[in-house]
Amino acid sequence: MRACYCCATMSAATSSASYKRGRKIVLVMVGLPARGKSYTARHLARYLSWLGYPTKVFNTGEIRRSQLGARQTHEFFDPANIEGLRYRRDLAQQTLDALISWLHEDGRVGIYDATNGTRTRRTEVRERCAREGFAVQFVELDTEDPAVIDRNVRDTKLNSPDYAGMEEGQAVRDFRRRIEHYRSTYEKVADDEGSFVRIVDRGRKVVLHEIDGYLPGRIVFFLSNLQISNRPILLTRHGESMDNVAGRIGGDSDLSPRGREYARALAAYVDSRDDLRDSVDVWTSTLRRTLQTAAPLNREISQWRYLDEIDAGSCDGMTYEEIRRKLPEEYEARRKDKLRYKYPRGESYQDVIQRLDRVIVELERYRSPVLVIGHQAVLRTLYSYFMDIPLQRCPHVEMPLHTIIELQPHAYACVERQIQLT
Amino acid sequence: MRACYCCATMSAATSSASYKRGRKIVLVMVGLPARGKSYTARHLARYLSWLGYPTKVFNTGEIRRSQLGARQTHEFFDPANIEGLRYRRDLAQQTLDALISWLHEDGRVGIYDATNGTRTRRTEVRERCAREGFAVQFVELDTEDPAVIDRNVRDTKLNSPDYAGMEEGQAVRDFRRRIEHYRSTYEKVADDEGSFVRIVDRGRKVVLHEIDGYLPGRIVFFLSNLQISNRPILLTRHGESMDNVAGRIGGDSDLSPRGREYARALAAYVDSRDDLRDSVDVWTSTLRRTLQTAAPLNREISQWRYLDEIDAGSCDGMTYEEIRRKLPEEYEARRKDKLRYKYPRGESYQDVIQRLDRVIVELERYRSPVLVIGHQAVLRTLYSYFMDIPLQRCPHVEMPLHTIIELQPHAYACVERQIQLT
Numbered sequence: 001m002r003a004c005y006c007c008a009t010m011s012a013a014t015s016s017a018s019y020k021r022g023r024k025i026v027l028v029m030v031g032l033p034a035r036g037k038s039y040t041a042r043h044l045a046r047y048l049s050w051l052g053y054p055t056k057v058f059n060t061g062e063i064r065r066s067q068l069g070a071r072q073t074h075e076f077f078d079p080a081n082i083e084g085l086r087y088r089r090d091l092a093q094q095t096l097d098a099l100i101s102w103l104h105e106d107g108r109v110g111i112y113d114a115t116n117g118t119r120t121r122r123t124e125v126r127e128r129c130a131r132e133g134f135a136v137q138f139v140e141l142d143t144e145d146p147a148v149i150d151r152n153v154r155d156t157k158l159n160s161p162d163y164a165g166m167e168e169g170q171a172v173r174d175f176r177r178r179i180e181h182y183r184s185t186y187e188k189v190a191d192d193e194g195s196f197v198r199i200v201d202r203g204r205k206v207v208l209h210e211i212d213g214y215l216p217g218r219i220v221f222f223l224s225n226l227q228i229s230n231r232p233i234l235l236t237r238h239g240e241s242m243d244n245v246a247g248r249i250g251g252d253s254d255l256s257p258r259g260r261e262y263a264r265a266l267a268a269y270v271d272s273r274d275d276l277r278d279s280v281d282v283w284t285s286t287l288r289r290t291l292q293t294a295a296p297l298n299r300e301i302s303q304w305r306y307l308d309e310i311d312a313g314s315c316d317g318m319t320y321e322e323i324r325r326k327l328p329e330e331y332e333a334r335r336k337d338k339l340r341y342k343y344p345r346g347e348s349y350q351d352v353i354q355r356l357d358r359v360i361v362e363l364e365r366y367r368s369p370v371l372v373i374g375h376q377a378v379l380r381t382l383y384s385y386f387m388d389i390p391l392q393r394c395p396h397v398e399m400p401l402h403t404i405i406e407l408q409p410h411a412y413a414c415v416e417r418q419i420q421l422t
Numbered sequence: 423m424r425a426c427y428c429c430a431t432m433s434a435a436t437s438s439a440s441y442k443r444g445r446k447i448v449l450v451m452v453g454l455p456a457r458g459k460s461y462t463a464r465h466l467a468r469y470l471s472w473l474g475y476p477t478k479v480f481n482t483g484e485i486r487r488s489q490l491g492a493r494q495t496h497e498f499f500d501p502a503n504i505e506g507l508r509y510r511r512d513l514a515q516q517t518l519d520a521l522i523s524w525l526h527e528d529g530r531v532g533i534y535d536a537t538n539g540t541r542t543r544r545t546e547v548r549e550r551c552a553r554e555g556f557a558v559q560f561v562e563l564d565t566e567d568p569a570v571i572d573r574n575v576r577d578t579k580l581n582s583p584d585y586a587g588m589e590e591g592q593a594v595r596d597f598r599r600r601i602e603h604y605r606s607t608y609e610k611v612a613d614d615e616g617s618f619v620r621i622v623d624r625g626r627k628v629v630l631h632e633i634d635g636y637l638p639g640r641i642v643f644f645l646s647n648l649q650i651s652n653r654p655i656l657l658t659r660h661g662e663s664m665d666n667v668a669g670r671i672g673g674d675s676d677l678s679p680r681g682r683e684y685a686r687a688l689a690a691y692v693d694s695r696d697d698l699r700d701s702v703d704v705w706t707s708t709l710r711r712t713l714q715t716a717a718p719l720n721r722e723i724s725q726w727r728y729l730d731e732i733d734a735g736s737c738d739g740m741t742y743e744e745i746r747r748k749l750p751e752e753y754e755a756r757r758k759d760k761l762r763y764k765y766p767r768g769e770s771y772q773d774v775i776q777r778l779d780r781v782i783v784e785l786e787r788y789r790s791p792v793l794v795i796g797h798q799a800v801l802r803t804l805y806s807y808f809m810d811i812p813l814q815r816c817p818h819v820e821m822p823l824h825t826i827i828e829l830q831p832h833a834y835a836c837v838e839r840q841i842q843l844t
Contacts, residue, residue, distance in 0.1 A: 024451065134597060191627065203614065208628040221643060224630065266825060316767075345674060345738075351727060362636070380650070 022215060023135045025109045028098065028125055030116045030139035030189055033179050039228065040141060041113040042412055047360070050385045051214070051353065053108040056167070057097040062244040064091050065161055072162065074177035079185055094212035096125060100132055109215075110134075116343045117186040122193060132241070137216055138196035139223065140189045145201055149179075151228075197223060225365040233363060233386065234371040234386040235379050235405045238262045243317075244401070250309065250316035255292045258422070262402045265421040267296035269404070270371065280369045283307060284361075287387045290373045306355045309375035313346025338395035350383055352381050358387055380407075386414045441527070444637060445557045448521065450547055452611055453537045453563035455601050456574040461650065462563060463535040464834055467780070469644055471589045472807045473775065475530040475637070478494045480521040482536040487583055494584065496599035500605055518547060522554055531637075532556075539608040544615060546778035559638060560618035561645065562611045565694060567623055571601075573650075577833045647787040653807065654697070655785060656793040657801050661685045664825070672731065672738035677714045682844070684824045687843040688820075689718035691826070692793065702791045705729060705781075712795045728777045730774050731797035735768025760817035771817050772804050782807055801827075808836045 012085055025343065027044070029037040041057045064072070068087075092114055098109040116122050122138065129136045153175055159161070163171040169198035189196045191209060197220050198207040206224045211217060235269040239259030243251040255263065256332045268275050285307035287288065294301050315323050315330070323329040327344075334341040342348035356378065363370060363382075376399050385393040386407050399405075404419040424821065446702065449466070451459040462477045470477035486494070490509075490755045498506045512711040514536055521532040538544050567573065575597055585593040611618045613631060619642050620629040628646045633639060665673040677685065694700050704719055706712035707729035716723050737745050737752070746753040751765075764770035780799065783793060785804075794804065794805025798821050806816035808829050821827075826841040 068430075204632055206630040206633075208630075210626055211628075217647065217787075224633075225639065305776075356729075365639075 022108075022213070023133070023213065024107065025135045025219075026103070026125075026129045027109060027111045027112045027219070028116055028122065028129075028138045029111065029141070030134060030196075031115065031136050031180050032186055033062050034175070035117065035141040036116075036148070036152055036228065037141055038113055038156065039137065039152075040107060040199075040223070040226065041410060043109045043226055043364075044139075044219065044222065045109075045252075047387065048109050048219070049388075050360075050391065051218075052350065052355065052391065054106055055111065056102060056107055057111045057113050057304040058095050058102075060088075060091050060095045061160070063098075064088075065097050067091070067192060074174045074181060075085055077178045077181040077302055079181060092121070096128065100129070100134075104132070111416075115182055117182055119190070119193065121189045122189065135213075135216075135336050137192065137219070138189050138193065139213070140196060140198040142188065142198055142200045143202065148202060165379050180322060182239070199375065202228060205413050210401045213311060222361060222364070225361050227365060227367060229367055230409055231367060231369045233369070233407045233409070234276075234280075235407065236266065236293075236373055236403065237372070237376060237379060237399060237401055238287075238293040238373055239266075240401055243288040246280060247319040247321070248317055249320070250312040250318075252287050253289065258402075259289070260292070262422050264283070264296045265291045265402075266293065266404070267298070269420060269421060270297060276369055281366070282371050282373065284373045285309065285378070287373060287375070290375070291372050302357060304343055307374050307378055309374065310349070310352050310377035311343065311346040313343035314341050315346065339392055348379065349381065352377055353391075353394075356381050356385075382405075387416065388413070438544075444530075444635070445555070446529065446643075447523050447557045447637065448525070448547075448551045448812060449533045449641070450538055450544065450558060450560045451533065451535045451563070452560050452618075454604050455537065455597070455610055456571050456579060457563040457565055458650065459537075459563055459588060460535055461574075461833055462561065462621075462645065462648065463533045465648055465786075466561075466641065466644065467531075467533055468807065468810045470641070471810075472782075472813065474529055474772065474780065474813065476529040477533065478521075478529060479533045479535050480517050480524075482510075482513050482517045483582075483584075485517050485520075486510075488556050491514070496596050496603060498604045499600045501603060511771065514543070518550065522551070522556075525556060526554070528672055531546065537604055539604055541612070541615070542608045544611065548616060550810060555637075557638075557639070558616065559633070560611050560615065562620040564610065564617060564620055565623045570624060620727075621645060624650060631648065644783060646701070647783050649787060649789060650833055651788060653791045655829045655831070656698075656702075656791070657829070658688065658715075658793070658795055658822060658825065659798060659801060659805060659823050660709075660715040660795055661688075662823055663711040669741040670739055671741070672734040672740075672741070674709050675711065676713055680824075681711070681715070684844050685715045686718045687824075688715065688826070689720065691841070691843060692719060698791055698793070701787070702793050704793050704795065707731065707797060707800070708796045709797070712797070715795050726781060728781050729794065729796050729800055731775050732771070732799035733765065733768040735769065736763035737765050741742055761814055771799065771803065774799055775813075775816075778803050778807075782805070805829075809838065810835070 018082050029041055038059065044055050045288070064393055065144060075081060077088070079085060094112060096112060099112055103110045113126065116125065126136045138190045139180050153172060157175050158171050163174070166174070189198060195210040195212075195216070197209070197211065200206070203224060203226070210222055211220050238255070240256045241263035242253040242256055243249070245256050245260075270280060282299060282301040284294050284301050284303055286305050287308055291303070315327070330344065339349045342351065358407055359382070372379070374382070377395070379399050380394055380397040383389070383397055383399070383405065384391070389397060402420065404421065406417045406419060407414045408417070409412045439496065445575060451463055453459050467477045467479050473529050476792065497503060499510070501507060518534060518535060521534055525532045532586070534547065538547065548558045574673065575594060579597050580590060580593050585596070596662070617632040617634075617638070618633070619633065622628070625646060625648070630642055633642050639742050659682035660677070662678045663681055664675040664678055665671070666681075688822060703715055704721060704723040706723050706725055707732055708725050708727050712729070714724070737749070740748070752766065761771045781804070794801070796804070799817070801821050802816055802819040803823070805819055805827065806813070811819060824844045826843065828838045828839045828841060830839070
């Protein structure tokens with residue numbers, strides 16, 4: 001019987017974590033330097049970890065630098081440099097060994113972040129992983145767009161320890177020669193190499209080959225929608241609601257006078273920013289308190305049912321104190337494991353993650369700034385994705401009322417800024 | 423501002439049907455005869471209609487037969503047959519005209535089901551649609567697998583009115599010559615032809631080119647998962663529950679003694695069928711009454727939160743009579759428009775469709791028989807998809823207790839059989 005992976009992660013009620021039954025996966029990155037392999041690998045690792053699949057990136061460059069120190073110039077990467085070649089092969093092997101050990105222990109998805117630019121090398125990797133019982137999927141990034149390459153070189157490579165202290169022009173020239181060394185032997189992944197996805201020009205074209213199964217399909221869907229984008233994402237809870245004042249959870253109450261004041265302040269703030277005024281998209285839940293918070297912005301909004309607050313089931317409308325008194329076992333179970341705890345007839349944080357998956361893919365695809373007016377649990381979950389917060393900590397993230405959390409994506413991480421408005 | 427299409431269909435609370443703001447789409451099928459174009463077009467139309475996007479297939483062959491009568495033999499399709507060629511061009515034009523008129527009126531997605539095998543023809547179609555303000559996406563089906571072609575010829579073409587009364591061997595030979603006529607001028611869709619998806623060998627390879635936007639992404643995701651499969655899908659409600667006995671909606675009650683009897687009868691029935699005993703996968707919701715119904719089957723099950731019953735919100739646990747007395751306005755609103763009616767703090771049928779989307783894609787991808795043990799509203803929704811029931815009728819479909827509805831997919835429709843067990 002095949003496992004239906006979505007179910008296990010979707011339903012905390014499922015007794016065994018059945019997604020663990022699925023085959024472990026090695027994602028093998030393929031591509032010349034500066035094609036965005038590490039960017040893609042890290043984004044994918046963040047996404048899969050957030051969904052609950054233990055995922056880790058294994059990068060050859062990092063191991064090389066940890067052993068040799070940084071600052072190998074392009075000659076090191078010349079295929080004519082026999083010693084360099086042997087050393088690089090050893091390194092690649094060590095990296096793969098580390099990945100395989102980790103996957104045999106706790107991992108579900110290992111991402112092998114190296115050039116893997118020849119068919120021979122890929123065949124070795126595929127056969128080795130197959131012997132270990134893992135599924136292999138190549139992820140090839142292919143572009144000759146000079147703007148993309150130039151941006152990758154400047155945004156990520158020049159900050160690498162390899163070029164610390166080197167003059168920029170010289171560093172760029174060296175890096176371009178390194179690319180040329182790899183290009184001289186590079187071969188694209190072919191149809192007889194098994195399962196692969198090729199992303200051409202950052203998603204203008206996507207080729208999927210022998211992608212089968214739930215998790216591979218989900219990986220590919222994410223990759224096809226991933227854009228390199230540096231527009232800000234703003235998260236805010238709705239203004240204070242009447243239920244907030246009363247300390248009740250859930251519900252669908254109106255804003256309090258203080259909450260309405262925040263809504264006006266939020267609108268004034270957005271209008272004050274040239275980079276948001278005309279271009280920001282506003283997303284809300286379908287609950288009154290977020291719609292009323294969006295109202296003074298006086299613009300078209302998108303309502304997402306998926307952004308509704310965590311469903312507190314039979315505890316909806318109660319205060320935490322009431323839950324403690326009337327349902328002490330529920331209160332205790334929630335205190336012990338807030339991530340997996342599921343309100344009776346309601347949701348767990350894990351359930352919220354599953355339904356927010358679509359929102360995340362949509363946010364990764366979007367190129368305009370977005371203001372999300374949401375709720376505490378939902379925003380904790382979105383924030384944890386963007387800031388790569390371990391799942392266990394997600395339900396405990398601070399998410400104050402009347403505060404905008406602005407996330408500015410950079411190459412390898414988001415930078416956060418809090419704007420308190422009242 | 424871009425419209426976020428998912429929101430509108432997801433939330434009945436959204437005031438304007440904002441998905442209607444998006445550009446209308448022409449999906450242009452491309453492929454030699456017997457590659458599965460009509461099968462794919464019809465499946466896609468059924469899926470998109472079910473999601474709430476008015477979609478219609480326009481097929482050249484049907485118009486030809488309605489005008490000329492059936493029984494054109496292969497000579498009609500010979501490119502050397504000038505008169506046939508001119509007539510076929512006229513037909514193609516009329517079909518496209520009909521599609522465009524419909525799209526200007528009520529349609530959201532028009533599917534143009536013809537060979538469209540030359541670059542020249544596709545360019546004409548693309549430019550014409552662009553002038554009308556529609557987005558164009560080619561859907562190319564490409565295979566040289568003789569088993570696939572042979573199956574398509576036998577399953578669909580030989581039943582076509584074109585070959586009514588002709589001896590089978592002769593019909594196959596004639597149809598193969600028709601394919602050869604088309605092949606002599608066939609050109610695959612190229613990268614400079616804009617947005618397209620190419621499905622090679624029924625999904626072994628999928629090429630996506632310039633696919634951008636929410637709805638195109640959803641179309642492509644569905645197409646990548648669509649398998650031609652004839653394994654049965656069995657739908658059944660849980661056995662009678664204590665809440666059923668009391669006439670209460672929602673809840674999470676146990677099975678009644680009669681319900682437990684049904685659960686045993688269901689297990690005995692599955693075990694009695696050779697085609698199910700060892701191969702059927704069992705999917706349930708996370709609610710007790712479906713889990714208890716699955717228990718006597720004594721096998722691994724997959725629990726889907728997405729299969730939970732429609733959320734009756736604040737009406738959960740009430741009888742319809744109580745709703746009529748205590749919330750007469752809700753009762754009336756539901757009576758008037760059961761599809762769009764949303765329980766206070768709960769879901770509408772439209773919301774249920776949105777969350778079942780994932781279940782449908784998973785069912786289309788799956789190749790084993792599946793037994794879904796679900797709930798009335800959820801099963802009505804799944805049934806409406808498979809049986810192509812207009813959305814408005816979906817909330818009124820008969821879904822009796824203690825009955826298995828077995829759906830057997832065929833080339834162009836599902837055949838249904840009801841098995842009453844107690």
